Amino acid sequence: MRRMFWVLAVLLSHWRRHPMQLATLLIGLVSATALWSGVQALNQQARISYDRAAATFGGVRTAMLVGRGGPTFPQKFFVDVRRAGWPVSPVLEGRIQIEGRSFRLLGIEPVTLPAEVGNAPAIGRGDVEAFITPPGQTLLAPETLSDLHLAEGATPLVSSGASLPPLHVQAQLVPDVMVVDIGIAQKLLNRPEQISRLLIGKTKGPREPLEKIAGDRLRLVEPDAESDLERLTDSFHLNLTAFGLLSFVVGLFIVNSAIGLAFEQRLAVLRTLRACGVSAVMLNAVLVAELVSLALVAGLIGLVCGYFIAAALLPDVAASLRGLYGAQIPGELTLRIEWWIAGVAISVLGALVAAATSLAKAIRLPVLATAQPQAWQQAQHRWLMLQSALALGVFVVAALLLRYGDSLLAGFAVLAALLLGAALILPAMLELVLHLGQRFAQRPLATWFWADSRQQLSGLSLALMALLLALAVNVGVGTMVETFSRTFVSWLDGRLAADVYINASDNAQAIAIKNWLRERAEVQAILPGARAETQLDGAPIEILGLTDHSTYREHWPLLQSVPDAWTRLRPGDAGFVSEQLALRLKLAIGDHIELPAPGGNWPLEVIGIYADYGNPKGQVAVNIAALIRHFPSIPQTRLGLRVDRNQIPGLVSALQEKFGLDGRNVADQATMKAESLQIFNRTFAVTAALNAFTLGVAGVALLTSLLTLGNSRLPQLAPLWAIGITRRRLAAIELTRTLSVALITALFALPLGLLVAWCLIAIVNVKAFGWRLPFDIFPLQLLELLGVAMLAALVAALLPVARLARMQPASLVKVFADER
């Protein structure tokens, strides 16, 4: 043990003498761990929220009985099923509107509520008496209370005119959900003696078969390990994880480069240690112990940085998840102990992976040094060939995945294989270009420049691979976001065709507003709208009612349709489906679907498919009159208006004044568009931030490689200086070399990035969101990224080059005097 300590002391003394190298190693590990852990913290935070949502009174985590014929069924089944030995508890679910805002209302029966149903015990059993005895309680999340600008105990009015029981905060609840006693819910939702589902407790005991009790009226739904929200958001988290992993890998490039250099510099010491009697086993054990110690320190620092990164990105991630999926994520970060442990573990694991080649060399290290530069060159050549062969293999895997893979994971695997293959083949490509340069060089200095660049390649290739990956991903994601942005804006122009949007507080107010509007000369058309919710193929969907009006015919963004589709929509036996719903259910024009409605299933022929970006739910658009016929109790509070552009502000003010509407209830088209674009931009803010981080880390990788290489460059440069090339010129040559290889790498990264963009647009987006986008190239954006890459290379090269330009002649002379 004591011996190990002394060997460790010798190895650690290297870092004391080379603090910059130690800093490089730690920076690499810290950035890798920080970015990875930051992303994991965001994912964990979101998953905690999904669990919270899923656990709210029997989400998908609870077995339940649901009706076969419609969204609700008679309450008498509750009594029948419970008498037959089933430990069931009734729930009624619906939506209510308070001041124009829609909330999910859950009616529960706390006495029979199974104890294992999510956070039920805390909510249902906490104060059962206050909850069920008049006036009862409305339980809601603190966020919802603050959104409503109300205090606890308030009894707000819902759109039907009834008032809610006093509000009572229950921290475990998710936002936008209100929980009341089932009897109160039945009154508020106007569903007397009706229930939506029966939650089944886990109590074991004899039960009569369901068919004997309820015939075919009820259906058993088994619990699901994954909630809808988790399923929906999987792609988003996979995307974040992919970015985190990329940043982690790029960070590891820095670590690998620092460890590799330290190993090369300590080679003589390692041999001396072996000569002094340190066994190979002990030497390697101490090398691993040293690395693990450094990784633990860096891991802890990285975790703290990761926390701050996650905290900084959380508002945008929350906005993205809310905008894309309607998922509610709290704004504060809470981290579990597993996160800390996993963060430190990933740092150690990453360090070991990055050091694998150096450790393998140390294991095989011969005690006697063999100076065989030619053999080394041959080994390098062999390694290049092997790496290229491996790259080709990875490309074949990518092609096979592209051909036969049919999932989001396969899409990401194609991307990963593509990037890995490109990174592996990069050194061979650079070698080829530099070899050609050398072949065609005329002057001796130019020949030396190319030959020397080839020699430097092995030291720089890892950093260049990191630059390639970062740039390609930046190009890919940038192109995808720009394509999506343009498509989204033009889609929004069509979708938000009305000039003013109104959401009345209830049906009566909507009628009053309509009557008032009919008198206004500036109003060219009133377009009532309505929405209903139902389930299709086990997933919730929205049904959107559209008025039969030229505004929609001219602007609604239909991707595919039958001829004369809008006329065919009128009778109510046909509908348009959103692109993502069509993709999920594999629907095509002419197919038929059946929508569960209160009066029985509603058969519809699919006569059109439309884009519906940003909507997590599938959607069906039908004629509004038909929708009201099938869902008579839905609120008819939404109105769209066509108004003379110049008259919009006046009309909006008049509406606000006349009907007491605020900004949430009446908005003009420009405001709506601005809000939608803001959500869109926030959605990609996280991507942009991670993009920038990755490029930054790649820049650091290049800088550290150049700095470390700079130290070993003197023996090559000193002879040139000795024969009359000035230090300034040598510095210029070094700068040109770095910029040249960076330029070749960047030029290679551009087509690779476009391929990445194509994969994102044609595979990942379709699988993840159900959206197909056109593939466009934006030359200006590519030029901009090329400029950024060259700037990063210039900044990275400046410090070592300046150091060389200012180097004292004595340092160069030392090369010739130094016998070692």
Added chain:
Amino acid sequence: MAGNNNIVLSVRNLTKTYRTAGEQVNVLRGVNIDVAAGERVALSGESGSGKSTLLHLIAGLDAADGGEIRIGDALVTKLPDAGRAALRRIRIGLVFQQFNLVPSLDVEDNLAFQSRIAGRHDAAWQAELIDRLGLGALLKRYPEQLSGGQQQRVAIGRALAARPLLLLADEPTGNLDEATADDVLALTRDLVAHTGCGFLMVTHSTRLAATLDRQVTLHAGLVA
């Protein structure tokens, strides 16, 4: 030559063959050498005669193809890597032409390094070594701040700090000027005499070889 019971190094019928570029080179073809305690032996011969290879095999830095090497009662040729490492730690002191000091340790730590990992550190002996080698004023300096002669004195001190049975030196004065070389070798001879260990030095210099007790010349892989 000392009596057989004082033999610290015994080499018998040692062979070593290298294969380079498909060609087989018999570097050692049955070498026999003995070194007694306190004896100072010079090993010389033309380039490629196998001097350094012999030294490396004795030190356990490389494995022999045939024959036997014994240091004290340890049969080097039968030892695994860990055993050979332990032997180098405790019974052998090695001095190289390139000094091979640890650049990140100062003189004091370099001197103590081998004795510490051998578990044989003796502060009084180290102080005596520092004194005899004239390193007292240089203890806090790093190798790069020392001259060649000073670095070699530190290397010799390190090699002797664990009180080895055998001191092996591969061209220890090859990087030094004549006066410094004489100086360093004189110090080494004195220390060997003082400690009573065996000393085997590879050298090209017949002048320096002549200052030792005995000369062994290798020619074409055999003792001439």
